[in-house]
Amino acid sequence: MNGETDPLADTGRPRGYDLEIRDLKKRAVEMGEWAFAMFRDGWRAFNTGNLAAAQTVLDRDTELDRLDEDMEHAAIAFLVLRQPTAGDLRTATGLLKITTHLDRIGRLGFDMARITTSGPGKEPNDLRDVLQRMDSATEVMVREALDALGKDRTDLARDLFRKDDEIDHLHRQANRIILRELRGKSSDTARLAGDLLVARHFERIADNACKVAEKTIYALTGQRRSEYLPRHAFKPYVLEPAPTGGESPSD
Amino acid sequence: MSLPTRAAHRTFVFDRHARRKLFSHGIAVLSGLTVIAVLYPLVSIVYEAFALGGSVIFQPGFLTSVPPNACSSLSCNTVGIGPDVQGTLIVVAMAAGISIPVGVMAAIFASEYRAKGVGRAISFTADVLTGVPSIICGAFVYGYFVVYYPQIAYSFYTGSFALSAIMIPIIVRTTEEALRVVPNATREAALALGISKWKATLRIVLVAALPGVATGVLLAIMRASGEAAPLLFTLLGSNIWFQGFNKEGAAMPLLIYFFALSPYPNQVKVAWGATLFLLSLILIVNVVSRLLIHRMRVRMGGV
Amino acid sequence: MNPIKLRTEHLTAFYGEKPAISEVKLDFPERAVSAIIGPSGCGKSTLIRCLNRMHETVARARVEGQVLLDNEDIYQLDPVRVRRRIGMVFQKPNPFVTMSIYNNVSAALRFNGRPSREETDRTVVRSLQQAALWDEVKDRVDAPAVSLSGGQQQRLCIARALAAEPEVLLMDEPCSALDPIATAKIEELVGKLKDEYTVVIVTHNMQQAARVADYTAFMYLGKLIEFGPTEELFERPKDTLTEAYITGRFG
Numbered sequence: 001m002n003g004e005t006d007p008l009a010d011t012g013r014p015r016g017y018d019l020e021i022r023d024l025k026k027r028a029v030e031m032g033e034w035a036f037a038m039f040r041d042g043w044r045a046f047n048t049g050n051l052a053a054a055q056t057v058l059d060r061d062t063e064l065d066r067l068d069e070d071m072e073h074a075a076i077a078f079l080v081l082r083q084p085t086a087g088d089l090r091t092a093t094g095l096l097k098i099t100t101h102l103d104r105i106g107r108l109g110f111d112m113a114r115i116t117t118s119g120p121g122k123e124p125n126d127l128r129d130v131l132q133r134m135d136s137a138t139e140v141m142v143r144e145a146l147d148a149l150g151k152d153r154t155d156l157a158r159d160l161f162r163k164d165d166e167i168d169h170l171h172r173q174a175n176r177i178i179l180r181e182l183r184g185k186s187s188d189t190a191r192l193a194g195d196l197l198v199a200r201h202f203e204r205i206a207d208n209a210c211k212v213a214e215k216t217i218y219a220l221t222g223q224r225r226s227e228y229l230p231r232h233a234f235k236p237y238v239l240e241p242a243p244t245g246g247e248s249p250s251d
Numbered sequence: 252m253s254l255p256t257r258a259a260h261r262t263f264v265f266d267r268h269a270r271r272k273l274f275s276h277g278i279a280v281l282s283g284l285t286v287i288a289v290l291y292p293l294v295s296i297v298y299e300a301f302a303l304g305g306s307v308i309f310q311p312g313f314l315t316s317v318p319p320n321a322c323s324s325l326s327c328n329t330v331g332i333g334p335d336v337q338g339t340l341i342v343v344a345m346a347a348g349i350s351i352p353v354g355v356m357a358a359i360f361a362s363e364y365r366a367k368g369v370g371r372a373i374s375f376t377a378d379v380l381t382g383v384p385s386i387i388c389g390a391f392v393y394g395y396f397v398v399y400y401p402q403i404a405y406s407f408y409t410g411s412f413a414l415s416a417i418m419i420p421i422i423v424r425t426t427e428e429a430l431r432v433v434p435n436a437t438r439e440a441a442l443a444l445g446i447s448k449w450k451a452t453l454r455i456v457l458v459a460a461l462p463g464v465a466t467g468v469l470l471a472i473m474r475a476s477g478e479a480a481p482l483l484f485t486l487l488g489s490n491i492w493f494q495g496f497n498k499e500g501a502a503m504p505l506l507i508y509f510f511a512l513s514p515y516p517n518q519v520k521v522a523w524g525a526t527l528f529l530l531s532l533i534l535i536v537n538v539v540s541r542l543l544i545h546r547m548r549v550r551m552g553g554v
Numbered sequence: 555m556n557p558i559k560l561r562t563e564h565l566t567a568f569y570g571e572k573p574a575i576s577e578v579k580l581d582f583p584e585r586a587v588s589a590i591i592g593p594s595g596c597g598k599s600t601l602i603r604c605l606n607r608m609h610e611t612v613a614r615a616r617v618e619g620q621v622l623l624d625n626e627d628i629y630q631l632d633p634v635r636v637r638r639r640i641g642m643v644f645q646k647p648n649p650f651v652t653m654s655i656y657n658n659v660s661a662a663l664r665f666n667g668r669p670s671r672e673e674t675d676r677t678v679v680r681s682l683q684q685a686a687l688w689d690e691v692k693d694r695v696d697a698p699a700v701s702l703s704g705g706q707q708q709r710l711c712i713a714r715a716l717a718a719e720p721e722v723l724l725m726d727e728p729c730s731a732l733d734p735i736a737t738a739k740i741e742e743l744v745g746k747l748k749d750e751y752t753v754v755i756v757t758h759n760m761q762q763a764a765r766v767a768d769y770t771a772f773m774y775l776g777k778l779i780e781f782g783p784t785e786e787l788f789e790r791p792k793d794t795l796t797e798a799y800i801t802g803r804f805g
Contacts, residue, residue, distance in 0.1 A: 017802070083761060084801065085760065085764075085788045085789070085800045085801055086788060086789065086790065086791050086796075086797045086800055086801050087797055087801060088801050089788075089789065090789065090790075222789065222790035365613070434648070436644065436646060436648035437648060437650060437651070439608065439611070439644065439648065440644065440648045440649075440650065440711070440714075441650075441661075441665075442608065442611060442637065443606065443608060443637055443641065443642040443644075443715070444637065444638075444641070444661060444662040444665075444714065444715065444718055445634050445635065445636075445637040445638030445639075445641075445662060445666065445718060446634070446661070446662070446665045446666065447634045450665055451665075454665065455650060455652075458652060459650075459651065459652045551651070551652040
């Protein structure tokens with residue numbers, strides 16, 4: 001710059017400001033990890049029918065609330081005191097919204113623990129398989145969303161949206177199998193009802209993970225979803241039972 | 252063992268404190284003495300003038316008669332200075348008529364159109380000229396006008412030129428100063444309203460500077476009314492009433508000069524009377540003008 | 555965006571040999587408020603003073619380029635006429651101290667022609683109303699201008715500028731010498747002025763620019779860095795330098 005001091009190198013800003021932004025980020029990531037753990041443990045508890053494990057998840061609910069509230073306070077204080085603009089403003093408002101979605105993810109893990117019944121379930125193999133795949137896919141999505149948030153990685157964030165389609169597809173498959181089983185005679189209907197809910201929970205968790213990614217991209221670049229993703233045309237789909245192929249597990 | 256130390260401490264502080272007070276009072280006294288020293292000449296002049304001229308000034312006809320001739324007897328005439336008062340008023344008025352417009356215009360040029368180097372030249376020249384001895388002003392006018400324009404050789408014209416040579420630099424300097432005191436914000440405000448520069452200068456800036464300009468003009472007039480040297484070889488002096496602008500004339504400083512050196516006591520007395528009169532006139536004009544200028548300032552918004 | 559009222563082309567201004575602003579190209583839309591922000595020494599005051607030809611009144615000042623009012627280059631016109639069409643309000647309130655309130659407001663009229671007493675009265679009342687000062691001074695219009703408070707004096711200067719019926723009003727940091735309440739009054743006033751006038755305001759207070767201006771220009775070291783709708787500039791600035799400035803990293 002013609003020998004003049006590069007203005008970007010000379011940080012004239014009070015250190016507190018930068019620390020506050022970093023703190024907001026840290027809180028969001030901390031809450032995300034907490035919610036992620038609730039999700040993993042909630043699913044495991046339901047899947048293996050472990051009531052004790054389910055209880056621990058249920059007890060973590062208050063901490064989730066506290067993290068959410070503290071985050072809200074910190075973000076509002078930052079907005080009022082620092083009157084941020086541009087990137088800092090987007091970060092603050094983006095993080096506020098992100099924590100809402102992280103809260104949802106934690107809550108959905110909580111819901112999974114809530115419907116845990118004793119002992120592993122007796123659903124058909126193909127259903128179990130589908131749910132397993134939903135689980136791994138969703139886990140990866142949430143993990144990537146949290147990484148994108150914590151490390152400012154828009155590339156990881158953009159990756160997520162593809163995976164969402166996969167989850168939708170698996171969700172539909174799960175519903176079809178369950179419908180088939182419900183029409184059949186020898187089924188563990190209680191367990192099937194649980195599986196139906198859980199499949200939906202996975203879909204919701206994936207959706208919230210996408211929202212986290214969306215807001216992360218907004219905070220970092222200012223782009224809104226409509227600027228980089230084509231609009232999905234949704235239509236109601238007709239639910240038909242899946243073809244037979246699954247068997248109850250032998251025990 | 253704190254008692255002795257405390258006492259010693261107290262004395263020490265007392266000394267320092269007392270010394271400071273003593274010093275402060277000493278300076279105050281010294282200032283008072285210098286004021287007295289400065290005022291003493293002025294007071295003694297006034298006193299002398301009163302003592303020696305007081306008896307003469309209040310005679311009837313002092314201001315309406317011509318100066319007396321030389322006279323050695325004891326009952327000589329000691330009136331009057333009529334033509335000299337008349338002459339002073341005329342020549343000073345003429346000089347003011349030249350100096351005020353020229354001086355104010357030059358000052359405006361120097362101050363408002365400063366960018367051109369001429370402005371700075373005017374300012375500098377005026378500064379230098381205020382220090383020129385008044386007799387040289389008279390000599391200059393003599394050397395140029397009296398010698399080359401015989402029709403006005405010794406006249407009110409050349410007399411007023413000589414006084415102008417003294418007044419103009421004073422007016423230029425004080426007016427320039429008064430203009431400088433007007434904040435630049437005023438000029439900018441006027442220009443930004445779409446008022447042309449000359450209108451802004453004359454009708455806003457100059458008006459704002461008016462008290463200062465008036466004070467400067469007053470100063471110049473008082474200085475000019477008391478000068479004898481420049482009139483010595485221009486107006487020349489006379490003992491008779493006004494004969495015409497192109498003729499010689501009388502003036503109070505000239506009368507004082509000539510009559511003070513006179514061997515005739517009656518004329519010397521008249522000189523003292525004239526001194527007292529001139530002094531009083533200057534004093535009164537001074538006081539009245541300053542009052543009016545003060546009123547002007549107040550009316551203009553207490554600037 | 556409204557049609558462009560005032561624009562600059564390759565505007566460069568010098569003090570002696572040094573350019574204070576260089577190659578500035580700006581378009582100010584009519585009946586809108588445009589703000590110019592930037593750190594000290596960025597040239598924003600110089601720029602605004604070029605817009606009504608006040609810059610050249612300073613010794614050794616020089617301008618290159620064009621400033622077009624309704625597509626006419628003001629540097630080819632009579633400067634006195636230009637300044638009647640483009641008015642200015644300064645940083646420190648500068649009423650004519652020797653004049654009354656009435657005479658201050660009517661100055662532009664009285665010095666440029668001799669309108670009737672009724673016409674002058676009407677203009678004075680209207681201008682004082684537009685400047686939101688009429689109610690406070692209506693029973694003492696003949697009082698000296700210096701008897702008003704700082705905020706009132708500045709509104710008086712605004713009324714005085716408006717009385718000349720300009721098309722554009724330039725304001726050079728009009729609130730920096732005022733307290734917050736006076737500032738708020740003037741900001742509100744500016745919001746109303748844009749119904750009739752094109753306003754260009756220089757401010758060092760970014761929140762003020764955000765509150766008051768439809769468009770904002772950011773200048774740095776004599777160059778125009780960015781110009782756009784205020785919302786965009788403050789939420790998603792295009793230039794990293796702009797972002798660094800408005801988030802307080804320098805300046």
